[in-house]
Amino acid sequence: MYEKDLYACEGEINEQLARYGVKFGIYKNNTFREQLFPFDVIPRIITKKEFQMLEAGLIQRVDALNLYLKDIYGEKQIIRDGIVPEDFVYTSSGYLAQCEGICPPGGVYSHISGIDLVKGKDGTWYILEDNLRVPSGASYPMIARELCRRCSPATYQKNHLEDNRNYAKLLKETMDGVSAGGINVILTPGRYNAAYFEHSYLAEQTGAKLVNGSELKVSGDCLYYEDYSGRKEKVGAVYRRISDEYLDPLNFNPESLIGIPHVFDVYRKGNVALLNAPGNGAADDKGIYYFVPKMIRYYLDQEPILQNAPTCLPFYEKDKQFVLEHFDRLVLKDVAEAGGYGVVFADRMTAEEKERFLALLEQEPRRFIAQEVIDFEDLDIMEQGEPVPRKADLRAFVLSGKETKVWKSGLTRFSRNPDSFIVNSSQGGGFKDTWVLSQ
């Protein structure tokens, strides 16, 4: 077996990633450009035992979140029992009244969940946020692993790892498991979407058709993919990578040009599966995050295995007082934002910014959560041939179909800036492979 050290291959691997178009799109100053996603060869390593704990905790969390979605769009028992306040549910920007009374096959709303975690310096894992709408990122470690194995086969012979290249198989099983009969498609907003590489790569790897809205037509209560001469194939499952509001101009945002008119009606009748289900934003709102441990106790009668980061909801008067008293040591997050945007560290605000922010908090307490800053673990990255420590998180992927499974890998993102906690690719971060040891 060739003995070339994995760490010596960084240049070659990044060259190969460029060759295969592993990029993400970014809009800045009204200009679109594609940017390479920098890969660091030093993997995050998770032991078998540690992963077993994470796996159990993630399955528990996603199962509870699916039960919550089923409940709030159905019986609403959790509201009646006073676990989650009613106005908190209905003021969530992700709540969709159109989804009331709809239960997707198997009661699964979030088929592909991206759960963001960090590991504290004391070794405790904390959940940072749940992404139940269109989480992205699985394709990057998949293709990186493939290339790393080519560059340094001996590394993978010596170390006993779970093979993460099965993600496409898991995804296909998930789509097949909920399909209403017909082909699988991945619905993309188009090539100018930030995650377009992932859409096209997953389509290729799962054998699904990559489509945009104009390639699908609703006819006679079913959804079809149509060709040049009008020949049609029925679509059974749509892994949609566009957000709820753009999915169907006749049921949601009428200005959407990238959706499929009437697709929501077909879904309502059970004639097509939508992955993830519309309306999931009601459960991955940063405000609802606060209630997830309560949901686990309520629906599953279990203690949460994985902890939330310590969080306050200024919506509650008591929590608001705490925020005001301990403002400088908190990080404030706008519940409607994502991608690392809308996150402010109080100790980095100027006096004027603080004043403005506190006034806003007073006006719109539901809009923000406040968290203690977790001093999370640094991971080494290679910089000019030397290892240097940087902040990193982990996005774990949980797939729910007939059963809930955790992909034995994940996307480890890191900040390239030594002073930053923000790891998002859109803000200049890079990624690593995530090794889960099999022994």
Add this chain to the structure above:
Amino acid sequence: MGVISVEQTDRLYWLGRYTERVYTTMKLYFRTYDTMIEAGEDYRRFCQALEIPDIYASSEDFICRYSFDETDVNSLMSNLKRAYDNAVVLREEIGTEALSYIQLAVYAMQKAAKSQGPLIEFQKVLDNLMAFNGICDDQILSENVRNLLKVGKRVERIDLYARLHESRDNLNREICRLTGRIDRCSLKYRRKALDSLNRLVKEEELDYCGLIRQIEQIL
């Protein structure tokens, strides 16, 4: 023949056309460039033949802008970018490996733009386009997808050959290849235009304008 949407059909056809446009014009451009070493302004004939507006100040300006200027819609770089624009939305049809050769051709072109001897660097662009053709033949399972790409290539090549007054043999070969291919894909085309091409190429005096008209009308 699997179902391929109208959008994907168009993209495959145009991917074939743009890759061929870059490949063939680049090869012909070598010839023109070579002549220009001594003859200077010969680029004007090249522009006229391809109906490219002569917006260039000099042969140096032509060499630079026709090769690399992305704002010039006729430049090789613009045509290659259009090939990439079509390829990048076809990953699941043509495969990551095939797509990577278009990406490599773009990188080679960008490298050539920074080089002091860009023409020699063009060879790498041509190599990658040839590799793309090879891998499409070898790895794309769907006959319809392969045929759509090839029909695009044939149409483009006939168009270029007719404009550049290539020999009857070359034109005849390409028209025969198109005739054998076009019924094997899901494109709708004008049978009359194809028959006219086959007739025109056999006439005693080649009517290049007639050939261009027919190839432009075929789809």
